[in-house]
Amino acid sequence: MTKFQKDADWLDFCAHPSRPRFVPPPGAVDAHCHVFGPGEVFPYAPERKYTPCDASKAQLFALRDHLGFSRNVIVQATCHGADNRALVDALHSADGLARGVATVRDTVSDAELAELHAAGVRGVRFNFVRRLVDPKPDAYYRAIIDRIAPLGWHVVVYFEAADLAERWDFFTSLPTTVVVDHMGRPDVSQPVDGPEFQRFVRLMREHGNVWTKVSCPERLSQEGPPGYDDVVPFARHLVEQFPDRVLWGTDWPHPNLKSHMPDDGQLVDVIPKIAVTAELQRRLLVDNPMRLYWA
Numbered sequence: 001m002t003k004f005q006k007d008a009d010w011l012d013f014c015a016h017p018s019r020p021r022f023v024p025p026p027g028a029v030d031a032h033c034h035v036f037g038p039g040e041v042f043p044y045a046p047e048r049k050y051t052p053c054d055a056s057k058a059q060l061f062a063l064r065d066h067l068g069f070s071r072n073v074i075v076q077a078t079c080h081g082a083d084n085r086a087l088v089d090a091l092h093s094a095d096g097l098a099r100g101v102a103t104v105r106d107t108v109s110d111a112e113l114a115e116l117h118a119a120g121v122r123g124v125r126f127n128f129v130r131r132l133v134d135p136k137p138d139a140y141y142r143a144i145i146d147r148i149a150p151l152g153w154h155v156v157v158y159f160e161a162a163d164l165a166e167r168w169d170f171f172t173s174l175p176t177t178v179v180v181d182h183m184g185r186p187d188v189s190q191p192v193d194g195p196e197f198q199r200f201v202r203l204m205r206e207h208g209n210v211w212t213k214v215s216c217p218e219r220l221s222q223e224g225p226p227g228y229d230d231v232v233p234f235a236r237h238l239v240e241q242f243p244d245r246v247l248w249g250t251d252w253p254h255p256n257l258k259s260h261m262p263d264d265g266q267l268v269d270v271i272p273k274i275a276v277t278a279e280l281q282r283r284l285l286v287d288n289p290m291r292l293y294w295a
């Protein structure tokens with residue numbers, strides 16, 4: 001019994017995902033996933049906007065093996081705020097097979113940053129999604145970048161497509177590699193060559209330090225499983241235009257989904273539809289994440 005009760009409408013992750021038909025190349029990296037708690041050991045943050053189900057490191061590593069992946073990049077989620085203890089614990093248990101993206105405050109000490117780096121953290125995440133965090137002024141994020149850039153870390157940003165225009169100047173001023181979560185969350189009912197998605201494509205075309213995760217069909221799709229076919233053209237476009245700056249992740253345990261919980265095996269089976277050659281698959285799943293997180 002956890003001391004934190006998950007939200008009443010919380011959907012638990014799929015307990016028995018299917019085995020995917022697609023076999024990932026050797027050394028494949030799931031570059032976007034989370035650990036939650038367990039809340040009894042690693043309490044959820046007081047400022048959180050949701051309380052999830054627990055999702056442990058052991059369950060994450062079992063999923064990695066089941067899906068045929070070799071490594072994880074574990075991303076700090078907002079329900080843990082800037083308390084990275086669950087993340088660090090998972091990294092320490094991963095035998096070098098996991099790296100992390102942390103959340104830190106502008107007051108983080110050098111010693112804390114050094115400890116995170118030693119554990120395997122290689123980036124910080126700035127979350128601009130208003131249902132997940134309260135907004136902060138740009139100066140707050142810039143102060144953090146001044147601290148993490150010397151470590152060679154990058155920045156992961158999460159925002160909604162409608163907010164890109166407003167944040168354009170800020171994002172394009174960042175000196176580090178910038179990784180955008182979930183393709184900047186396009187509205188997939190709009191065309192790939194429409195103005196909204198083309199603004200995101202322009203961001204990547206004009207700024208060679210911007211990468212993206214071609215992840216979360218389950219979050220973006222209106223058609224839904226098993227194929228998530230309405231999301232495929234968006235992800236495929238980015239993989240083909242920017243083959244050296246794309247990453248893929250499960251987003252396990254899929255926080256805040258309200259309509260359906262994906263079968264993670266089906267999510268893996270989307271990969272050959274968005275990366276249609278063995279070479280594109282290798283870059284997406286192995287070369288790119290290894291360069292960013294294990295170099």
Ligand code: 0GY
Pocket residue numbers: 034076077078079127132158181251254255256
């Ligand atoms: C994701 C997506 C979500 C949650 C978070 O940090 C978070 O809480 O990122 C979401 O609710 O869209 O990537 O995990």
